[in-house]
Amino acid sequence: MVSRFFKRGHLNRSQQQKILKEFGESVLREAPREWVSITYDRESVIDHSSSLMVVEIENGDIIRSSAPSHTGTLLADLRAGMYKDGKGTWFSMKYVITRPGRFKVRYNYDDDPNIAFPTAWGFTNDLKYFPRDEEHIPDWLREKLREEAGGRATE
Numbered sequence: 001m002v003s004r005f006f007k008r009g010h011l012n013r014s015q016q017q018k019i020l021k022e023f024g025e026s027v028l029r030e031a032p033r034e035w036v037s038i039t040y041d042r043e044s045v046i047d048h049s050s051s052l053m054v055v056e057i058e059n060g061d062i063i064r065s066s067a068p069s070h071t072g073t074l075l076a077d078l079r080a081g082m083y084k085d086g087k088g089t090w091f092s093m094k095y096v097i098t099r100p101g102r103f104k105v106r107y108n109y110d111d112d113p114n115i116a117f118p119t120a121w122g123f124t125n126d127l128k129y130f131p132r133d134e135e136h137i138p139d140w141l142r143e144k145l146r147e148e149a150g151g152r153a154t155e
């Protein structure tokens with residue numbers, strides 16, 4: 001959701017790392033003591049996001065959950081803050097933590113995030129807040145924009 005404090009493109013690499021570290025620390029505070037790895041996947045457009053956290057524990061069991069509730073705001077700020085003029089921002093991210101607490105992050109700027117819930121005007125609104133030049137609009141996004149404009153959006 002966009003707040004009255006909405007900013008975009010305002011984070012430098014150091015500020016991005018600070019948010020990512022804060023996110024990871026929040027996740028680890030709530031993780032079971034016997035965790036081995038934690039994988040967090042997030043798909044986002046301006047008004048919608050979905051996520052899943054998968055925790056692997058020492059005995060091989062898998063626990064599916066969500067990240068701490070306050071971290072959604074952190075990641076929304078990260079997404080907006082990583083916006084690049086004309087190029088947009090990421091649609092999805094994968095954040096993986098491995099023992100003893102190392103993390104790596106992969107961002108998806110160009111592939112369909114496959115958001116699994118109704119978006120109505122989600123991609124249209126996203127492009128309004130995070131404009132992309134023509135050469136940075138992937139074919140799948142063009143199709144989603146046509147579907148939304150024609151009232152045919154089903155996801």
